[in-house]
Amino acid sequence: MDNCIFCRIAEGGIPAKIVYQDDQVLAFEDIHAQAPVHILVIPKRHVAAVQDCQTGDQALLGHLLLTCSKVARMKNLTESGYRIVTNTGADSGQTVFHLHLHVLGGRPMAWPPG
Numbered sequence: 001m002d003n004c005i006f007c008r009i010a011e012g013g014i015p016a017k018i019v020y021q022d023d024q025v026l027a028f029e030d031i032h033a034q035a036p037v038h039i040l041v042i043p044k045r046h047v048a049a050v051q052d053c054q055t056g057d058q059a060l061l062g063h064l065l066l067t068c069s070k071v072a073r074m075k076n077l078t079e080s081g082y083r084i085v086t087n088t089g090a091d092s093g094q095t096v097f098h099l100h101l102h103v104l105g106g107r108p109m110a111w112p113p114g
Contacts, residue, residue, distance in 0.1 A: 006098035010044040019074065024060060025067050027103075036106030037075045037082070041067050047099040049088045068103050077105035085113070 008014045009028065016028040019039050030038040043060055047053060053061060065084070072082045082105035087094035 004046055004096075004098050006040075006042050006096055006100060007046050010042065020067065020071055022067075024063055027067060027071050030102065034102075035104040035109075037077060037104065039071050039075070039103040041071060041101045041103060043099055048097045049094065049099055050086060051088060052099070064099075064101055068101055071103050072105065075103075075105065077103075080105065081109075083109050083113075 005014065009016045010026050016026075018026065018028045020027040021044075024044060025041060026044055027039050027041045030040050032038075041064055043064065045060075047057070047060075068084045072078055075082075082103055085102040085104065086100065
């Protein structure tokens with residue numbers, strides 16, 4: 001999508017501090033970090049939100065979660081712990097309507113979030 005900032009980042013049109021990428025996903029540092037480690041993991045293909053995924057997207061969704069785990073290992077979060085979050089819809093706090101998972105760590109997390 002032309003006006004999607006995450007699509008433009010995935011295409012290389014907007015610079016980002018990339019942590020990991022492969023043919024399906026991209027992981028980069030969030031510019032509005034909410035924790036010492038705050039990485040966004042996105043599919044390179046535009047998908048607006050979880051509810052827009054189809055049955056054929058099962059492999060992509062699994063790959064996104066496995067990438068979050070890989071990023072957490074890369075950032076040395078596996079012993080202390082980390083949180084994976086995705087927001088779906090405006091009331092949840094989703095501000096960029098391109099599916100993305102937040103990997104947050106490096107500090108104790110409170111519950112409930114938000």
